[in-house]
Amino acid sequence: MRRFFLLSIFVLAACAAPVAPEPTATATPPPTRVPTSTPTTAQSAPTTTGYFPELPRGRTAEGYQYLGNPDAPVTIMVYSDFLCTSCAIHTLDVEPRLIEEFVVPGQAKIVYRHLLQLGERSELLAEASECAADHGKFWELRRELYARYNQLYFNTRETVIDLAAGLGIPRDAFTACLDAHTYRAQVQADYAAAMAEGVYARPVFRIGNETMVGSQRLEAFAQVIERAAQR
Template sequence: MGIHRFLWLSLLILTACTGQTATVPATPTLPPPGAPTSTPVTAQSDPIVTAYYPDLPRGRTPEGYHYLGNPDAPVTIMVYSDFLCTTCAIYTLDLEPQVIEAFVVTGKARLVYRHLLQLGERSQLLAEASECAADHGKFWEMRHELYARYNQLYFNTRETTIDLAQGLGIPADAFSACLDAHTYRAQVEADYSAATAEGVFARPVFRIGNETLVGMPRFEALAQVIERAAQR
């Protein structure tokens, strides 16, 4: 006898014996796959990184992409990433500091950041927010803070970015005006279109020399690719 038939027969017997109506507990409704399950908290709950490798050079490539490190470094680590991407956040927070210490601080490589807008309107807003922060010299700091709180940014996205900007010393009025005017919408959309034209359809993606890595690499694998690019 199947378990479901057995349960219903048991309930009918119980009802007949007691004269009372039996009920079956409802199955709890689970959140849809991929839905954020963390409780949103305010941006001020964690310390703000006010300076992200302040001794390293920073600027923009001729195409307008942000770089960190020696602009004349022999190797460029091109990172294509989305601010709502979990794997991208893990890379930025856990692996990238090792890469920076081993290759960027030493002058062997520079980082170049590319915007992906693969997860909807919030991805677009966060990319624009990072560019608005760049107006105040805080692109890399804002980038770090956005990834540190990527799971909070599904909730109150705009308000959280404004809180982060204030924590970085950026005037809220100027930052909000930049967001509301969509000052950098065309720029980040153009970056995303260029990435798609270059064959980038996943996240994160790393282009180093003539090699491409997709997803979260091990440090050893990434280091080997960087070393090979340096020898060419």
């Protein structure tokens, strides 16, 4: 009886002992995708500390913003809207190379013209860019707006104020400029002048006596600029 009792305890202890789990195949996690560029949001820091800050900048006699040597022999007149996809593509991709090749050496200057073809938001953003010019940041804010053109259909005012503040523009002064519509008459007059000049698409580029419509390759600009320089 005693032997049977001891045998029962041994069997129960064996059944209660922990059993090591069987090894299982380890799944290899998929490789982490490295983004090709850092996502940006309206509240993120500006992607540039200056947009070709070494170049002269200012207003033409008509009040249009220019970048480059004001006495450059060739003028690249840009008609553009801050909510325009093709305009953004040109500004972010082609324009920096265009500046490096033709504006930095002094062969050409860029003059920016406001189109207000996409409603009240276009007008607000055009006014905002001119308010930024009061602080020497027209070209910087312009680039930041184009970098986020598809985010500007909602909370437009708050977004542009945040972007301006991120560029070091005093928030109160910038907001006061927007509230006073300091540059509304100017941007509206610019748009009216563009319409009178026959500009109905976007973007449009006038170089010499030639007109280019839509985003273009750098090579196309080079050919037109070279022809304009020879006239």
